[in-house]
Amino acid sequence: MGGNEADISAVGRVLLLGCGRMGGAMLAGWLAGGLRPGQVQVIEPHPSDWLGARAAEGLALNPGALEQPDVAVLAVKPQMMAEAAPGLAAFGGGGTLMLSVAAGTPIARFEAMFGPGTPIIRAMPNTPAAIGRGISAYTGNAAATETHHATADILLRAVGKAVRLEGEHQMDAVTGLSGSGPAYVFHLIEAMAAAGEAQGLAPDLAMTLARETVCGAGALAGQDPAPAAVLRENVTSPGGTTAAGLAVLMEELPDLMRRTVAAAADRGRELARD
Numbered sequence: 001m002g003g004n005e006a007d008i009s010a011v012g013r014v015l016l017l018g019c020g021r022m023g024g025a026m027l028a029g030w031l032a033g034g035l036r037p038g039q040v041q042v043i044e045p046h047p048s049d050w051l052g053a054r055a056a057e058g059l060a061l062n063p064g065a066l067e068q069p070d071v072a073v074l075a076v077k078p079q080m081m082a083e084a085a086p087g088l089a090a091f092g093g094g095g096t097l098m099l100s101v102a103a104g105t106p107i108a109r110f111e112a113m114f115g116p117g118t119p120i121i122r123a124m125p126n127t128p129a130a131i132g133r134g135i136s137a138y139t140g141n142a143a144a145t146e147t148h149h150a151t152a153d154i155l156l157r158a159v160g161k162a163v164r165l166e167g168e169h170q171m172d173a174v175t176g177l178s179g180s181g182p183a184y185v186f187h188l189i190e191a192m193a194a195a196g197e198a199q200g201l202a203p204d205l206a207m208t209l210a211r212e213t214v215c216g217a218g219a220l221a222g223q224d225p226a227p228a229a230v231l232r233e234n235v236t237s238p239g240g241t242t243a244a245g246l247a248v249l250m251e252e253l254p255d256l257m258r259r260t261v262a263a264a265a266d267r268g269r270e271l272a273r274d
């Protein structure tokens with residue numbers, strides 16, 4: 001986990017299928033980390049201006065003929081995967097590592113598309129990858145060697161931290177927790193701002209206070225190795241205001257969060273059956 005020391009250009013030729021929010025965030029991290037534009041092919045039907053500028057620097061954008069990549073990163077929506085991924089079928093069978101970031105698309109589905117001998121790694125990143133602060137979890141099939149796992153690790157760590165899972169059975173829980181998790185935190189900001197407004201603060205002031213509180217607390221949690229419970233206790237004076245607030249929150253939040261993550265994980269399992 002952590003660290004960006006590895007030479008990313010050593011991963012070889014990379015093909016990115018789908019350069020939207022997640023694919024674009026990863027590509028930006030790879031290029032910033034030292035992957036050369038000339039190493040990258042991108043298939044994207046609606047390229048952004050930013051992607052067009054990278055093409056002017058030597059990246060191959062929607063090339064007429066694809067060259068076999070060392071790694072193909074599959075970053076289209078799960079619902080698009082069955083239509084988009086078979087276009088890479090010629091690269092199945094062993095020479096190309098298939099690295100999917102799609103929620104709810106099982107490794108077995110890629111093995112059916114690309115052949116069982118194809119090295120496939122399934123990963124779940126999250127959107128803080130856009131600022132190099134993502135956390136990704138990944139796991140591979142039997143054909144994925146340690147070298148393939150190391151390649152995936154380098155690409156994922158270019159946009160944050162990465163952890164290797166024990167197996168694919170953990171992936172839906174990961175998706176429900178860290179894949180979808182940033183949205184829960186953004187909603188927390190919204191809910192805190194609304195609560196501040198309910199106490200009479202102007203909307204702009206309430207939003208500034210809520211947003212900076214979440215940013216500051218997140219940064220503190222990232223830098224201070226103390227357990228989250230200790231950081232919480234550091235805010236909580238006996239008989240004080242925080243204790244009064246937490247008495248309400250801690251009554252409701254654990255079960256609410258358990259149901260939230262379970263609903264997201266269940267949706268991942270549903271997508272796997274679609």
Ligand SMILES: NC(=O)C1=CN([C@@H]2O[C@H](COP(=O)(O)OP(=O)(O)OC[C@H]3O[C@@H](n4cnc5c(N)ncnc54)[C@H](O)[C@@H]3O)[C@@H](O)[C@H]2O)C=CC1
Nearest residue numbers: 018019020021022043044075076077078084101102103125
């Ligand atoms: N947004 C998030 O927070 C996360 C998303 N993911 C996964 O990343 C994948 C992409 O999600 P987003 O980037 O959010 O979606 P997005 O909609 O921003 O990006 C998908 C991109 O695929 C392109 N596309 C559509 N059809 C295509 C085709 N046939 N060939 C090539 N490209 C095609 C679209 O034009 C679009 O730019 C999904 O599978 C999702 O489950 C994983 C973790 C977090």
Ligand SMILES: O=C(O)[C@@H]1CCC=N1
Nearest residue numbers: 102103175179180181
């Ligand atoms: O909402 C989704 O399905 C994707 C996967 C995790 C975050 N966004």
